[in-house]
Amino acid sequence: MNSLLGRLCFKSLRYQPKLLILLMTSIAIGVSLIVGMDIAIQSSNLAFERTTSSLTGKATHQIIGSGQGVSDQVYFEIRKITQNIAPVMKEDVYVVGFGKIPFKLLGVDPFAEAPFRDYFDSQYAKESISIEALLTRKNAVVLSNTLANRFGVRQGSSLSVVVGGRPFQLFVASTIEPRDKINDRFLQDVIVADISVAKELSNRFDTLDQIDVLVDRDDQETLDKIQNVLPKGVQVVLSANRTRTIREMTKAFETNLFALSLLALLVGLFLVWSAMSFSVIRRKSEFSLLRCMGLTSKQIFLMIAFQALLVGLGGALVGVLFGAFMGKFLVLSVSQTMSDLFFVTHVRQASWTFATVLKGITFGVLGSLLAMLLPALEVARIRPREGLSLKTIEVTQYGRIISKCLLVSVFVLLLSAGLLIGQPKSLMASLVAALGVILAFSAIIPLAAWIVVRMLSCIKKLTVLEFAAWRLLHALPRTAIPMAALMVSLATVIGITGMVESFRETVVSWLDQRLVGDVYITVPNQGPSRAPAVLDEKVIAFLKSSSEVSRLEYLRSISVETNLGPSQLVAFENNSFKNPKAFLQSIVPPKEVWKKVLGGDIMISEPLAFRWGIKKAGEAIDLLTPKGWRSFKIAAIYYDYASSQGVIGMSLSNYQELFSDMRVNAVAAILKNSTRSSDISTNSLERLKSIQVLDIKPNRDIRSEVMEIFSRTFSITQSLKWLAVFVAFVGIMSSLLSQTIENIREYGLLRAIGFRRGEISLQIFCESLLMSLIAWVVSVPLGVMLTYIMVYIINYRAFGWTLQMHLDKTLFLHTLLLTILAATLSSIYPSWKTLQLRPMEMLKLDQ
Structure with missing residues (x-):
């Protein structure tokens, strides 16, 4: 009997190649993202470790200065x-x-x-x-x-x-x-x-x-x-500690990428769930015949579970192969982002390990088994006589489904809220809570469908829509999952777009406050982990003597040792810190902060305060200077989005006194005629390049460069967002195919009593449109909530940045248009498939 069941499993998959492809593709998409992202992260980290190893060698300790x-x-x-x-x-x-x-x-x-x-x-x-x-x-x-x-x-x-x-x-x-x-x-x-x-x-x-x-x-x-x-000013440190400090900075970034790939896998599992249900509907009569032949419910369940195992394993293997291919492209984007934010990496080939393959296969197989659980339990409970008809398994139990789902939704929401409150600093807890919110909103899809049906029933002239709505409601076990998949995808679009736009608007506002110069002169290509090169003294002398320059503001940046670990120290003369909006908190009124800094106190950026656990201004930290360890009071914590690692701010005059260093890394030139800043950059100051190779950029070019880095940072996020939408679109289509098979006899009767082909197509389109619109209605509040969670909770716990939430109202209109497009495209194939059959053939299918 066991060998017979095994043969049946293989044959049923072999004779349904399209369904097999759909199931394996669903798993493969999610697995490929996990594997590709893992390869990209591992390759970037390995490149960093190789470079570090070549520089550090076998040294156990390092003697460094501040x-x-x-x-x-x-x-x-x-x-x-x-x-x-x-x-x-x-x-x-x-x-x-x-x-x-x-x-x-x-x-x-x-x-x-x-x-x-x-x-x-x-x-x-x-x-x-x-x-x-x-x-x-x-x-x-x-x-x-x-x-x-x-x-x-x-x-x-x-x-x-x-x-x-x-x-x-x-x-x-x-x-x-x-x-x-x-x-x-x-x-x-x-x-x-x-x-x-x-x-x-x-x-x-x-x-x-x-x-x-x-x-x-x-x-x-x-x-x-x-x-x-x-x-x-000189000390001995362990070599491994310095490398470990840099690596720890990337953990939040890697966790966020892994969470995004898991989100794509979640949408893929929705699709597998829908496709498995579709498979069950198509083979319901086959399972009933097997029950009549003596197979037990347990054997039917194990048969479906074995098929899910095969599909999961096959899809996972395909996903691993695609992930290895995808990793070659993702590694360029991930390594560029790491170079922009953390440390310079040179990645010329993708590197992966057996652990990466094992991770992908494990997620694929477990996800497939989890997705098939409810469809398998459902079909295993079918009585032999019930399954010999293509009539829907559950047509009148939507009230019970709605009440159960509502209870689950409330419970999961409360659990997520408790997790956020109970773990106020944990990034993983916030990601799990966000997942809980997504699942909670997915569970209210049946309630949303019921409300829409009741509203349409009050509009007597919309007969076609009302008829389609009642059919959706009666088929909730089949339609709820693809609607939830589309809802999650649309909410992901809203949430990620809202988070990116919030970040963009916050950074633009911050740049308006901080960029006080007309022209900025630096040595080229100074990044987050690179020791900034100093400007030649002749460059400074030329700028001071220029008749076109009103005044100069200098900046010096070095790495220093503190009692809390290594950090970047930035010494400057910047009038932007006289702006009250520049500070998160301070020990004196914002307008008085710069006086305290000139008097010997320091400031620290918000990300550094978060990373070191400094909760309020007024605390003190110790810095290693050429004159030994010195304690400095923190006068203020200020907003800063230039570095996720954080920096210490000090007045340039105090720095020069403590470190006996008159060199500078950058100069901001305020011109007498600001409107000619581009002319100054390309003409008068070009003579400076004969002294030293320089980056001479007007204010607006600095903004453009920051926005370019910003766009690169979120390029992976944008790609994953649209991939999730594609997966959900396939889910809607498979659900419509499932409903078409269930209701094929009804379509035959409608054709027999005079309904034209166009009217049948309209009926299928209305069902697709209603499913998509219900998903959109629920996705709007979920998207807003996800934006809030990502902006105020996840982003802060990951990088220590306080962002201002910004949601463009046109975003909701765009997602609505996307919803209508998805409804239209997903209804084409089911309509064509249905209209290939003649009325008599439809009626005979349920005999």
């Missing part, structure tokens, strides 16, 4: 304590012809490198490096063969680069061909040079970026000796 680096003299002092140390210089390099892609220049001492990095080890590469050429030739560097081929150079060639806004010619002294692919990948983004070359290129002759240290974990005595000789 923003100023470490003096050469410190290195010589520590050398007396232990020989297992190595000086390191790191600088961003832009290769001419490769646009805005930064590569990392690693300056090392070849004679001290052996314990840390294997570049100069004969066992590392197939051919040893020519150390003589590296030390004797001007600006000599070493590249991996892969990177040299990418640049189109070879040993003995020259390479044109820009470092710190200044052009240089590098000499390729040697190329490395590592013995294995893993080591080759470590050097795909790194240019190795002698420490003296790195100092000259970076224009920092007396300092090092860090000193790598290699000591045993239990050798506390050596660490204590090192600590004792360190001057103020």
